[in-house]
Amino acid sequence: MLLPFSKNQRHTILLFFFTVGFISLCWVLKTLYFIHEIELAPHxxxxxxxxxxxxxxxGGILASGKSKFKLSFAFLLYLIVSFLLYADVLYERYYDSILHIELLSQANQVGDVKDSIATLVYKTDYWYWIDIVLVAMVLVLFYKKKDKEKTPIRSLTALVVGMAFILTAAFYPLKDNFSDQYKVALTGILPAHIHDLSNTISKKVEAEENALQQTGELKEIRKYLKENQIYQKSSPYYGKFNGKNIIMIQAESLNTFPLGLEVKGEEVTPNINKLIKTSHYYPNTYLQIGHGNTSDAEFVANNSVYPMAERGIYKQYPTNDYLSLAKVLKGEGYSTSATHGNKPDFWNRELAYPKQGYQAFYHINHSKLKRDEIIGMGISDESIFKQMVNIYKEDKKPFYSFIVSLTNHRPFEMPKDYQFMNLPDSLTGTPTGNYLQSIRYFDQALGIYIDLLKKENIWDDTIFIVYGDHYGLLPKDKSEVKKLLNVTFEEKSRFNIPLIIHHPKQKTGETHDIVGSQMDIYPTLTSLLGIDRPLVQFGKPLDIERKGYVGFAYETTRYSFYSDDYDYIASHDGIFSSGKCINNETKKPVNVNACQKGYNKVLKDTEISSFLLKNNLLPQVFPQQ
Structure with missing residues (x-):
């Protein structure tokens, strides 16, 4: 009886299946390692x-013929997908998300933040790369042992079946409402990315089709936001500071926990602590950043709209029309400016800022700023603060000055001459110690700034705001923070950023325990100024009697929220009933239905924000403005 295959053919087939099996095993093992890192159960x-x-x-590429080019191409394919997986690992560690196709436009900024990226690399990351050498050895073995016979049918079959497997995994089990992490845990990064790409394309088509329905939707949105605006006038401070200057400092990487903290009897933030004693302080304020990170924080604080953009607002919608704080104030006769000590094109600010209503943008290349002190990514905070006081003397009054601080930026490695704290050996040189030194530098620069404002008689005519943009230390640092400082740094405390608002001539401080967010800054300010016009604001003033609330579109599982009464931790599967509802008084889980109202709010607000941004409709909500 004749066998269907010769001995050499059987050898090649066995070698083929061994190679396919080995590559599949290597890939699934490092995918499982990534899923273990994001603390989900794999399917x-x-x-x-x-x-x-x-x-x-x-295997299909290798089987198509014995060629060094095909061998190299097969290895290159495995290397590329390995780089993609590791890029997802690093991105997940900072943004709680995998990379999306829209983010390719940001590749030119990698050089600007290379030091920050380096801090995301763990010592154990060799596990993501150890298989590369093994796969290379197996591919070379296959090449050497394979016969020269071409098997186009076998090759084509492997390619078609392989692609069918991946596409089936991308479209059969995955759903749009699944979180990025859950998609990866179910089917791996390749199906997750394919599903994301398909979803991106379909959303663009859907947006074009939905344009016809805009008129009806705008009517409902207008009614909803007008109801939201009623809260403005119920503040005891409504209109009390009409016409006053506004200086708003977005403090890079400033968490709440360093405020009031002492290390060996030394205050980390003596000047901020002093400011709090004569200001309104909101310790339960939380970030609401998106994939634009710092730039999205400033967008939310100045627009009170969710940053619904996969690339970040300034990258995805830089030239949209907005009803931002600066634009509204410009209409009220204010001179407006934004300041950032980096390059003007960093995060597309040069293009985005004019549409945000800023008449001037002061940056490292601006003729009015001197590069007299460079630390890290740009002009130092102290230098920026000092130079801005001189600019205020020339500005038309009243003015709105928005400043994004920069020196306290990851990796928080301050030059020796700027390390002002005497830290114990246990903290020196650690990520936590470096962060505290960096925070102390910002605090000292801020103190100098406030003193200069007082000296130039600007302070008493100014509403002065300081808030953090996002967390500084990373989730991986939480055990070190706990060990060295006895500070809990789990997700909720990590998202906690300070907000301080000093009223003109205020002498006595007030602490407000209400749960708030960056979304509430803009409506709080328009209430203080008494601006009586309908505005697109999803936040509410923080000075009124109400229940506090902050919803999340990014950084954690979408549609999670914190509030005075309940915290809701959304499930990765996107199903409301699968989430967890926590009573903030008892700190224990309760029936999930107690969180239904808060869930509905974040769902509705994010959908409206996305609709308005995609279709550039923000000013058309209230067209009379």
Whole structure:
């Protein structure tokens, strides 16, 4: 009886399946390692299914003929997807998300933040790369042992089946409402990225189709936001500071926990502590950043709209029309400016700021700013603060000055001459110690700034705001923070950023325990100024009697929220009833239905924000303005 395959053919087939199996195993193992890092349960069968797809794709390339080019191409494919996986690992560590296709436009900024990226690399990350050498060895073995016979049918079959496996994993089990992490845990990064790409394309088509429905939707949105605006006039401070200057400092990487903290009897933030004693302080304020990070924080604080953009607002919608704080104040006769000590094109600010209503943008290349002191990514905070006081003397009054601080930026490694704290050996040189030194520098620069404002008689005519943009230390640092400072740094405390608002001539401080967010800054200020016009604001003034609330579109599972009464932790599967509702009084889980109202709010607000941004409709909500 004749066997269907010769001995050499059987050897090649066995070698083919061994190679496919080995590549699939390597890929599934490092995918499982990533899923372990994001603390989710993997779906092992689906992961093996999609990983086999990658193995078959590479095997199909090898089986198409004995060629060094095809061998190199097969290895290059595995290397590229390995780089993609590791890029997802680093991005997840900072943004709580995997990379999206829209983010490719930001690749030119990697050089500006390379030191920050370096801090996201862990010592154990060699596990993401150890398989590269092994896969290379197996591919070379296949090349050397394979016969020279071409098997186009076998090759094509492997390629088609491999692609079918990956596409099936991308579209059959995955759903749009699943979180990025949950998609990866189910089927791996390749199906997750394919599903994301498909979703991005379909959303663009859907946006064009929905344009016809805008008129009806705007009517409902207008009614909803007018109801939201009623709260403005119920503040005891409504209109009390009409016509006063506004200086708003967005403090880079400033968390709440360093405020009031002492290390060996030494205050980390003596000047901020002093400011709090004569200001309104909101210790339960939380970030609401998106993929634009710092730039999205400033967008939210100045627009009170969710930053619904995969690339960040300034990248995705830089030339939209807005009803921002600066634009509204410009209409009220204010001179407006934004200041950032980096390059003007960093995060597209040069293009985005005019549409935000800033008449002037002071940056490292501006003729009115001297590069007299460079620390890290740009002009130092102290130098910026000093130079801005001189500019205020020339500005038309009243003025709105928005400043994004820069020196306290990751990796928080301050030059020796700017390390003002005497830290114990246990903290010196650690990420936590470096962060405290950086915070202390910002605090000292801020103190100098306030003293100069007082000296130039600007302070008493100014509403002065300081708030943090996002967390500084990373989730990986939480055990070190706990050990060295006895400070809890879990997700909720990590998202906690300070907000301080000093009223003109205020002498006595007030602490407000209400849960708030960066979204509430803009409506709080328009209430203080008494601006009586309908505005697109999803936040509310923080000085009124109400229940505090902050919803999340990014950084954690979408549609989670914190409030005075309940915290809701949304499920990765996107189903409301799968989430967890925590009573903030008892700190214990309760029936999830207690969180239904808060969930509905963040769902509605994010959908409206997305609709208005995609279709550039913010000014058209109230067209009479």
């Amino acid at each position: 092992k069968k689906l992961l093996l299914f999609s990983s086999s797809g990658l193995g078959l794709l590479i």
